[in-house]
Amino acid sequence: MISAYRPGTSPIHRLAAGPKMAVLAIAGTGLFFVTGLAGTALALAVVIALYFVAGLTLRDIWQVLRPLLIFMVLLVLAHAWLNGWEAAFAMGMRLAALVLLAGLVTLTTPSSAIMAAIESGLQPLAKLGVDVEKISLALSLALRFIPLIASVGAEVREAQRARGLDGSLVALAVPLLVRTLKMGEDIADAIDARGFGSTRK
Amino acid sequence: MNTKDIVFIALFAALTAALGVFPPFTLPIVGVPITAQSMGAMLAGSVLGAKRGSLALALFLVLVAAGLPLLAGGRGGFAVFAGPGGGFLVSWILVAFVVGLLCERFWRNLGFFQALGINILGGILVLYPIGIAWISLTTGLSYFEAAAGSLGFIPGDLIKAAIAATVAVTVRKSYPLIEAPRRA
Amino acid sequence: MIRFSGVSHRFGEREVLKPFSLELAERRIAVIGANGSGKSTFVRLINGLLVPTSGSVFVGGLDTKSDGKEVRGKVGFVFQNPDNQIVYPVVEEDLAFGLKNRKLPKDEIARRVETGLARFGLSHLAKEQTHRLSGGEKQMVAIAGVTILEPEIIIFDEPTTLLDLRNKRRVARTISELDEMAIVVTHDLDLVADFDRALVFDEGGLVFDGKPFDAIRHYEGLMG
Numbered sequence: 164m165i166s167a168y169r170p171g172t173s174p175i176h177r178l179a180a181g182p183k184m185a186v187l188a189i190a191g192t193g194l195f196f197v198t199g200l201a202g203t204a205l206a207l208a209v210v211i212a213l214y215f216v217a218g219l220t221l222r223d224i225w226q227v228l229r230p231l232l233i234f235m236v237l238l239v240l241a242h243a244w245l246n247g248w249e250a251a252f253a254m255g256m257r258l259a260a261l262v263l264l265a266g267l268v269t270l271t272t273p274s275s276a277i278m279a280a281i282e283s284g285l286q287p288l289a290k291l292g293v294d295v296e297k298i299s300l301a302l303s304l305a306l307r308f309i310p311l312i313a314s315v316g317a318e319v320r321e322a323q324r325a326r327g328l329d330g331s332l333v334a335l336a337v338p339l340l341v342r343t344l345k346m347g348e349d350i351a352d353a354i355d356a357r358g359f360g361s362t363r364k
Numbered sequence: 365m366n367t368k369d370i371v372f373i374a375l376f377a378a379l380t381a382a383l384g385v386f387p388p389f390t391l392p393i394v395g396v397p398i399t400a401q402s403m404g405a406m407l408a409g410s411v412l413g414a415k416r417g418s419l420a421l422a423l424f425l426v427l428v429a430a431g432l433p434l435l436a437g438g439r440g441g442f443a444v445f446a447g448p449g450g451g452f453l454v455s456w457i458l459v460a461f462v463v464g465l466l467c468e469r470f471w472r473n474l475g476f477f478q479a480l481g482i483n484i485l486g487g488i489l490v491l492y493p494i495g496i497a498w499i500s501l502t503t504g505l506s507y508f509e510a511a512a513g514s515l516g517f518i519p520g521d522l523i524k525a526a527i528a529a530t531v532a533v534t535v536r537k538s539y540p541l542i543e544a545p546r547r548a
Numbered sequence: 549m550i551r552f553s554g555v556s557h558r559f560g561e562r563e564v565l566k567p568f569s570l571e572l573a574e575r576r577i578a579v580i581g582a583n584g585s586g587k588s589t590f591v592r593l594i595n596g597l598l599v600p601t602s603g604s605v606f607v608g609g610l611d612t613k614s615d616g617k618e619v620r621g622k623v624g625f626v627f628q629n630p631d632n633q634i635v636y637p638v639v640e641e642d643l644a645f646g647l648k649n650r651k652l653p654k655d656e657i658a659r660r661v662e663t664g665l666a667r668f669g670l671s672h673l674a675k676e677q678t679h680r681l682s683g684g685e686k687q688m689v690a691i692a693g694v695t696i697l698e699p700e701i702i703i704f705d706e707p708t709t710l711l712d713l714r715n716k717r718r719v720a721r722t723i724s725e726l727d728e729m730a731i732v733v734t735h736d737l738d739l740v741a742d743f744d745r746a747l748v749f750d751e752g753g754l755v756f757d758g759k760p761f762d763a764i765r766h767y768e769g770l771m772g
Contacts, residue, residue, distance in 0.1 A: 167431050167441055184442075191446055195501070227443055234448060237513075238503050245509065254504040261446045261502065269431040269441030277430040297365060301374045301423055306637045308378030309434070310679035316382055332386075332400065336531045337538075340379075340411065344539050347375050349632035351368035352597055356625035357635075357646040357697065358617070359367055 167266075168273045175217040176271045180280035187268045194261050200249055203256040210263045217271050227266035228259060235259065278302055300359070304350075315342055369416055372541070376412060376420035377427065380404025381434040398520030399436035402491075403528050405456040406483045409463030410532035413542045418461035425453060451498020455491045462486040467532070471542050479529035487525050488518060549573045550594055550701070555603035557589055564589045566753045567603065572731070576724075578740035578760055579733040580767050581749035587733050590749060591703045594731065595623035608700065621650075624699035624728075628706040630686035639681070639689055640665070640674045646697045664696035668722065684715030691722060701729040708736050737764050 170176075175183075197206050214224055228235070235255055242251035282299050289295050319338045328334040386400040404424070408417035424434070433440040435453075445453060463486035470478050492514060499510040536542075549571065556567040565586045581587040592598040593605050596612035596619045605612045607619045627633045636642035640661050647657045665671045668688050673681065681689065687707060694702060704723065708716040720739050723730055732740055737760075740746060746763030748756035748770070756766040 167433065187442060230437065230439055231447055238448075238505070241509065241513075242504065245505075250504070257504075258448070258502055262443045265442035265446035269443065272431070274427075274430040274432055278426070281426060281430070294365070297370050300635075301370050301377075301419075302426070303636050303641070304371060304374035305377040305381075305423055305427060307635060307678065308375055309381050310677075311631060312375070312378045312382045313385065314679070332527050333530050333534070336407070336527070337534045340407070340531065340535050341539050343375050343379060344372070344411075344535075344541065346632055347371045348368065349627060349629065350635070351366075351371040352592075353625070353627050353633040354367050354371065354635055356595060356597060356620060356627075357693065358620055358649040 167269050169219065169223070169270050171218045171271065173217045173271070175213065175267070178271075180272050180276040181284060183268050183272060184277070184280060187265060190264060191261055194257060194264075197257060198253060200253050200256075203253045203260065207256045207260040207263075210260045210267070213267055214263070217267065219267075219270060223270060224263060227263055227270075231258075231262060300354075311346075312339070312343060315339060315346075372412055373416050373420045373423055376404070376408040376417065377423040380408065380421065380424045381427070384434055384436040386436075398517065398524070400524070401436045402452075402456065402459075402487065402521065403524045405459040406463055406487050406525065406528035407531060409460040409465075409486060410467045410479060410482070410528065411535055411539075411541060412464065413468050414461045414464030417464040418457045421456045421460045425457065428453070446502075448499045448502045449495075450502070452491060452495035454498075455494040458494070459486045459491050462490050468542055474533065474536060476529055476533050479532050480526055483525035483528050483532075484522065487528070488521050491521075492518075549608060551606040552593070553604050553606070555593065555600045555605060557586075557593065557598065557600050564752050565593075565600075568754045569603075570747075570754065570757075572745075574744035575729050576740075576743040576745070577729075577731045578743045578746040578763065579731060579749065580735075580737075580740070580746060580763055582771065585749040586752040587749045588705060590747075591625075591705060591731060591733055594701070594703060595620050595625050597625070621697070622700045624694035624697060624702040626687075626691055626694050626702060626704045626707055628709055630683070630690040633690040633693070634678045634686060637677060637679070639670065639676050639678055642678055642689060643693050643696055646693060650697070660696055664692050667695070668692045682715075684711055684718060687711060687715065687719055688722070691719070695726070695728070699728060701731065702726065704730065704732045704734075706733055706735065708734065708739060737767075 194206060197203055211224065235258065238258070239251045239255040242254050282295060282302070285293060285295050285298060316335070316339050319335055319342070323331070323334045380401060383400040383404050405421050408420040411417070412420060428434050428440045429442055429445060431441045435444060444450065463482055466482040466485065467474060467479070470482070492511075496507060496510045496514050499505065499514065500507045503510065505513070552568060552570040554567055554569055555565065556563065557565040579587045579591060589598060593600055593612065594607065596616040599613045599616070607622055610619050610622070612619045634642050635645050643661045643664050644657050647660060652660075662671075665674055668691065670685070670688060670692055673685065673689070678686070678689065707723070708719050711719060716736065716739075723732065723739075732743070734740060740760050743760045746756075746758065746760040747754060748763050748767050750770055755770070756763050
């Protein structure tokens with residue numbers, strides 16, 4: 164599975180995943196209280212500076228913003244029309260800063276570290292009866308199943324194409340789901356057989 | 365929660381990811397691209413029920429947050445949550461829960477029209493208010509302005525609700541998991 | 549040793565195994581029968597994945613009903629479709645899965661995974677993504693994932709059905725070289741020709757118990 168992670172050794176890379184996510188949550192919330200052209204421009208500049216600290220490039224910044232570009236242009240135009248240009252640019256910069264900050268965490272932290280941080284973040288909940296071992300199993304299983312379901316989907320699609328039913332989402336989804344569910348029963352048996360759960364009647 | 369529940373949760377998280385690889389198609393007239401992915405929430409709810417369905421979507425979103433490019437168009441990471449569409453994403457958990465709850469309640473007489481109604485209720489009436497609120501918060505647009513900008517997606521979601529309802533009712537006949545989770 | 553004492557099993561109204569008693573101690577045992585004959589239920593009773601609706605199953609003196617977890621430690625299970633057996637996205641992680649359930653220390657797990665891979669000639673695949681493996685490689689990984697738990701008995705549920713001839717032979721050779729007691733459910737009559745004992749199931753009943761050669765003739769007679 165390919166993630167957006169860019170390996171590196173910058174201070175931002177070295178910061179542990181848990182604290183990094185906490186900083187993101189706090190700074191992201193803080194951004195909502197920043198208004199005005201000067202404040203949002205400063206926030207955006209700081210975030211961009213952090214990209215360079217992390218050894219990332221303008222290309223990376225562009226790739227984080229690209230999916231949002233059309234939306235941002237429309238948003239700035241709508242704001243300009245409704246509230247004037249100053250508010251429009253402030254809003255555009257604030258949104259860009261928020262999205263870039265979140266993107267920075269993803270670019271500098273391996274997915275496995277983020278998942279491990281989430282798992283250990285859940286550890287205190289174990290006292291409340293949350294089974295962290297099961298959550299960890301579910302995460303691994305989901306990663307294992309994505310290519311598996313994609314290949315089952317490709318098989319089903321081929322079979323339906325042979326019957327002239329391609330293009331019908333229902334003709335694809337029903338057999339895919341039924342096969343997936345049947346597979347699920349067998350996989351659960353296999354997991355139990357290797358000593359995970361307990362017996363079922 | 366036995367092993368089978370965990371497996372089903374993981375399978376529907378993966379299924380939601382797999383739905384993201386279908387090429388998005390653009391609605392005529394409205395011009396808004398729609399993807400099959402949000403159907404994952406409706407399907408998880410109507411096949412697995414409220415608890416397992418909503419956990420499946422939560423698991424999917426954890427993987428997305430971890431940076432895996434599982435959203436339609438190969439997107440992933442925290443940025444998609446921080447962006448204006450984040451509210452819609454997080455609401456998928458609630459969509460699966462509400463759809464699941466209602467499917468459990470009406471399981472005995474669950475025909476196409478009941479399932480359609482449930483999916484519209486969960487997939488539109490629950491989803492949009494939260495999604496729109498988040499747009500409004502992140503963009504500074506007023507709630508009504510944000511709502512006006514989101515209306516274009518509703519025809520696509522109506523189509524998806526209809527497809528999900530058809531699938532759910534068909535799967536319910538051949539593989540009922542909510543009421544009688546027994547193997548043959 | 550495995551002992552079935554007055555065992556029968558039903559799913560709801562449907563009786564899938566009629567009452568029978570049986571003792572198994574041979575090193576190589578074949579289980580033969582048509583689809584729906586009850587043979588899959590039979591083997592699932594041995595490792596406690598299912599517990600009988602009446603009667604008891606004992607494995608090495610342990611009752612599958614009360615000591616399910618211990619029984620599954622003694623009895624490994626290799627399924628027909630390795631895709632349904634492999635749990636983790638990377639080969640070595642998958643081999644470690646069962647060991648982690650035993651709460652073994654990390655270095656002990658790493659050591660056992662290494663030996664387990666080497667035993668089946670899989671060392672070069674340790675870091676490979678499981679979904680990239682061929683069908684035959686997947687089945688070998690599944691077998692390695694089970695033997696690594698050092699069970700006394702291994703059940704194979706139609707282990708060669710989905711494989712091509714080359715991989716069928718590879719799996720057959722692997723099974724014949726195992727030190728552990730093996731119980732093999734199969735339609736592949738060549739696979740079990742030199743086994744010590746063969747059981748034939750039909751319509752939920754144990755209809756034959758003897759040498760594989762005679763069992764195969766009996767089975768072919770049943771199939772018409």
